[in-house]
Amino acid sequence: MSDGVTAMHAIARTDVEDFLFAEAELLDEWRLPEWLELFTDDAIYYVPATDLAVDASPDNNLFYVADDRFRLSERVKRLMKRTAHAEFPHSRTRHLVSNVRIRKHIGDDIEVSSAFITYRTKDGVTDTYFGSNRYRLVPGNGTFRIKEKRCLLDSEGLRAQGRVSIIL
Amino acid sequence: MNAFQRMNTALMIDEGKKIFKVSRRAFVDPDILEAERAQIFDKCWLYLGHSSELAKPGDFVTRSVGGRNILFARDGKGNLKAMLNTCPHRGAQVCREKHGSAKSFQCFYHGWVFGLDGTLRSQPGESSYAADFKERSTSNMQQVARFESYRDLNFICFDKGVESLSDYLGPVKEYLDVICDQAEMGMTIVGGTQEYSMRANWKLLTENSIDGYHALTTHATYLDYLKSASGALAQVAFEGSARDLGKGHAVLEYKAPWGRPVAQWIPSWGEEGKHELTRLYDGLVKRFGKERADRIATFNRNLFIFPNLVINDIMAVTVRTYYPAAPDFMNISAWALAPKEETEWARKYRLFNFLEFLGPGGFATPDDVEALEQCQRGFRNSAEAQWNDISKGMGKENPSYDDELQMRAFWSNWNEHIFRVPA
Numbered sequence: 001m002s003d004g005v006t007a008m009h010a011i012a013r014t015d016v017e018d019f020l021f022a023e024a025e026l027l028d029e030w031r032l033p034e035w036l037e038l039f040t041d042d043a044i045y046y047v048p049a050t051d052l053a054v055d056a057s058p059d060n061n062l063f064y065v066a067d068d069r070f071r072l073s074e075r076v077k078r079l080m081k082r083t084a085h086a087e088f089p090h091s092r093t094r095h096l097v098s099n100v101r102i103r104k105h106i107g108d109d110i111e112v113s114s115a116f117i118t119y120r121t122k123d124g125v126t127d128t129y130f131g132s133n134r135y136r137l138v139p140g141n142g143t144f145r146i147k148e149k150r151c152l153l154d155s156e157g158l159r160a161q162g163r164v165s166i167i168l
Numbered sequence: 169m170n171a172f173q174r175m176n177t178a179l180m181i182d183e184g185k186k187i188f189k190v191s192r193r194a195f196v197d198p199d200i201l202e203a204e205r206a207q208i209f210d211k212c213w214l215y216l217g218h219s220s221e222l223a224k225p226g227d228f229v230t231r232s233v234g235g236r237n238i239l240f241a242r243d244g245k246g247n248l249k250a251m252l253n254t255c256p257h258r259g260a261q262v263c264r265e266k267h268g269s270a271k272s273f274q275c276f277y278h279g280w281v282f283g284l285d286g287t288l289r290s291q292p293g294e295s296s297y298a299a300d301f302k303e304r305s306t307s308n309m310q311q312v313a314r315f316e317s318y319r320d321l322n323f324i325c326f327d328k329g330v331e332s333l334s335d336y337l338g339p340v341k342e343y344l345d346v347i348c349d350q351a352e353m354g355m356t357i358v359g360g361t362q363e364y365s366m367r368a369n370w371k372l373l374t375e376n377s378i379d380g381y382h383a384l385t386t387h388a389t390y391l392d393y394l395k396s397a398s399g400a401l402a403q404v405a406f407e408g409s410a411r412d413l414g415k416g417h418a419v420l421e422y423k424a425p426w427g428r429p430v431a432q433w434i435p436s437w438g439e440e441g442k443h444e445l446t447r448l449y450d451g452l453v454k455r456f457g458k459e460r461a462d463r464i465a466t467f468n469r470n471l472f473i474f475p476n477l478v479i480n481d482i483m484a485v486t487v488r489t490y491y492p493a494a495p496d497f498m499n500i501s502a503w504a505l506a507p508k509e510e511t512e513w514a515r516k517y518r519l520f521n522f523l524e525f526l527g528p529g530g531f532a533t534p535d536d537v538e539a540l541e542q543c544q545r546g547f548r549n550s551a552e553a554q555w556n557d558i559s560k561g562m563g564k565e566n567p568s569y570d571d572e573l574q575m576r577a578f579w580s581n582w583n584e585h586i587f588r589v590p591a
Binding site for chain 1: 266267358359360361362363364365366367386388389392393396397497499503504512515516519520522523524527528529531533534535537538539541545
């Protein structure tokens with residue numbers, strides 16, 4: 001049996017779930033600088049427009065969010081400021097993660113899908129974001145790091161949410 | 169009779185004292201929205217879509233425009249058609265997909281089939297209909313009353329007697345030329361639509377889209393970002409002017425320090441970017457001479473076309489249109505416009521730039537959404553706190569891009585439409 005197969009069997013879905021639940025908790029507690037640490041140095045975070053193919057590239061399609069690692073760190077920096085008006089005072093959020101599956105192995109990395117429902121409430125208005133997340137995770141040191149996170153919204157556009165000022 | 173019908177204006181203007189105020193009831197009164205539907209959205213030219221969205225015969229999109237469901241299609245001969253998306257038989261929406269490519273359109277309710285131009289081709293039980301039924305124009309899907317284009321931007325109007333699009337646009341055309349001339353092969357809509365909403369009156373977005381005054385405070389974090397991203401700024405200061413283009417249209421034209429894909433280089437685009445932008449700029453000089461090339465390449469334009477179309481040629485080019493669903497709610501659709509012949513490098517950087525600032529996931533637009541929604545909340549006090557002030561820059565010979573002339577142009581024309589008297 002090759003090492004690759006051994007590694008494949010070493011990762012249980014529950015390990016991935018634990019990781020994704022911990023990620024959701026960091027987001028809901030607004031511990032965004034810690035959340036950012038979950039990402040690799042070459043990570044990407046995407047929220048495509050909802051009329052695109054699931055694997056569309058932001059190089060030739062209009063997305064809502066297409067961050068490289070630098071811009072993601074700037075997004076976090078921005079959201080922690082009082083002058084990020086859309087999120088000041090901070091909204092309250094609840095990220096629910098479900099239907100977690102390990103889709104495939106790419107070298108040492110794994111591709112994971114999950115379903116999400118995220119509530120955001122502020123000023124007496126509650127919005128719901130729902131869809132699926134596609135992750136590429138890099139296993140190591142008994143945990144994972146995120147190399148890619150692609151949030152595929154199921155809604156038609158962002159009506160009535162109006163914005164993705166939080167992290168999905 | 170409500171209070172607004174008794175009024176003959178929503179504006180308080182005194183040129184001598186430099187007073188220009190807008191009644192906040194214009195943002196909250198359902199009677200005003202009703203008047204806007206009848207006297208603005210049913211009467212003015214409205215943006216439908218870009219020709220590039222329908223690249224080949226059979227391509228179609230369905231879209232809500234001015235409260236109607238429109239089927240925008242390219243027929244077998246390559247002609248663009250704007251049809252009311254409703255079956256002439258019993259009214260069902262004929263096309264239920266948002267976009268696609270078709271050979272014909274079939275209403276699923278009773279099975280009537282229409283050609284790409286809306287002509288009735290067949291219906292089950294034809295022998296039970298009058299012999300000339302298919303020859304009657306009333307058997308076809310109905311075309312929108314007026315449909316005209318300028319530089320691949322397609323507009324419709326529900327008022328048969330409206331002036332031509334060309335006359336309606338007037339001096340706007342020259343600005344559309346400047347924007348579209350950055351492409352040699354024409355402009356195209358890039359894949360992907362940003363569809364969002366705001367819990368705010370639609371006119372707040374008109375004001376916001378041509379507001380050069382709010383950037384420093386509303387978009388403080390965007391400007392912080394540009395400063396911290398190394399090499400994201402050109403050595404260019406904010407500077408420029410505003411122009412009233414008549415009929416409620418207006419434009420800001422100004423220099424700004426962000427990178428422009430055609431063609432203002434910033435250090436973070438590196439040598440490859442410098443090479444590409446020099447090539448683009450040289451091409452512009454060759455085609456238009458240095459003066460016009462400089463205007464195309466280095467000036468930004470926030471162009472507003474009355475009543476609800478914004479074409480902003482800034483760090484990327486966006487086309488944005490929006491409609492009220494209620495006095496305190498609007499739906500917005502936005503697209504990215506780019507030169508057809510653009511290289512992969514330029515397209516990538518254009519879109520990267522776009523998302524930095526624009527759209528509901530950008531570093532700026534979410535704060536605009538917040539500002540507009542907070543205005544709408546503030547208007548709950550409009551019985552007592554009644555007026556908005558847009559007097560900045562009144563009386564100046566050359567109003568600056570961060571004055572409020574362009575808003576006064578919009579409101580004066582809006583007021584004429586609603587109250588049928590000049591402001």
